[in-house]
Amino acid sequence: MVIKVFLASSSGSTAIKKKQQDVVGFLNALKIDYAQLDIASNEENRMWMRENVPGDRKPTNGIPLPPQIFNEDNYCGDYDTFFDAKEDNSVYEFLGLTSPPGFKKMPTAEEEEQEGAVEDEAGNHEEELESEEEEELQELEEEEELQQLEEEEAED
Template identity: 65%
Template sequence: MVIKVYIATSSGSTSIKKQQQDVMGFLAVNKIAYEECDIAANETNRKWMRENIPQESQPAVGNPLPPQIFNEIKYCGNYEAFFDAREDNAVYAFLGLTAPPGSKEAEALLKKAAQQQQ
């Protein structure tokens, strides 16, 4: 499974650029395989991204802005959802991946399972 991050390489927005760098930097540091899909230079990527974001995750006005994150074709979320998952040590779950042994997320899952068995 490859995580796909839909980005805009020619975005004029500093905020969007920082968000894109934040997502891809996190994935790279944690050795999570990902693919950049540029929506600014590739109309097919832009169209696919817009068509595959669920209706309930679409903005009320306008088009969804990058970065948008998918696990292959399954929508994971936008930057805000990624940020929340990172703050909650739940990025692997957010991405639909198994947390590696020894990670904070894996330890939290083990602790939760142990509490449920009691």
């Protein structure tokens, strides 16, 4: 599988340049293999990119701007969806790749909620145990006091 990043090597927009650098820099940092396809100097790349971005993902003017990201011929997304995946620590899923061993995915809100419920349950169980231990300790102390009172009465 080849990740394809469609870029414009001679874009006049600093915003587009920054977005392109962000995508490429992040892929490099994760050591993900990818191919950069220039749409500024290669008309075939430009046409392929424009034809393969799904209609519902194109901007209102119909012309998608770089960077656009594909896994082979499967559309992954544009910079905004890439950024969201990066923030959610789900870039591998976004790219349609398997996470490498040891990669720690950030839990989703739903997973965090479930984890919190498990922790609450464990915390409640601990509280129950502590409460039972306190009751047993209190019973022992009462028995000792009773025993001392009985011994004192026996001495009198």
